[in-house]
Amino acid sequence: MPKLIIEGVGEVNVESGMRLVLALSDNTADNVHACGGFARCTTCQVEFVSGEPQQCTQAELDVLERKNKSGDFRLACQSLVNDDMHVRVLMKFSESGRPDPGPRPENTITPAPEWVETP
Numbered sequence: 001m002p003k004l005i006i007e008g009v010g011e012v013n014v015e016s017g018m019r020l021v022l023a024l025s026d027n028t029a030d031n032v033h034a035c036g037g038f039a040r041c042t043t044c045q046v047e048f049v050s051g052e053p054q055q056c057t058q059a060e061l062d063v064l065e066r067k068n069k070s071g072d073f074r075l076a077c078q079s080l081v082n083d084d085m086h087v088r089v090l091m092k093f094s095e096s097g098r099p100d101p102g103p104r105p106e107n108t109i110t111p112a113p114e115w116v117e118t119p
């Protein structure tokens with residue numbers, strides 16, 4: 001089981017292959033996923049302190065490029081926890097002013113992932 005360190009929360013064990021956004025939500029990471037995990041909003045943004053996946057989805061690249069955010073952060077909804085990782089949640093629900101963190105993302109990556117190497 002991969003170990004996930006969430007800055008400000010601590011270390012948790014996560015089922016291998018779980019979506020990072022769900023691993024954060026299920027471990028009180030105070031995260032946001034406004035679009036429900038469809039690579040549209042970028043509110044699920046995280047910084048990897050270590051263990052950044054070497055692959056990303058084409059949908060992640062596309063939305064970050066559209067918003068001129070390439071290289072600034074990664075999207076938790078487009079990342080899987082396959083190995084140990086240490087992340088910092090960049091957009092906190094408690095500071096967002098939103099009424100809720102967003103609809104719960106599905107268990108599998110949406111949209112259906114086309115994996116590419118992280119630039």
Ligand code: FES
Pocket residue numbers: 032033034035036037038039040041042043044045075076077078
């Ligand atoms: S981009 Fe909206 S939840 Fe990830």
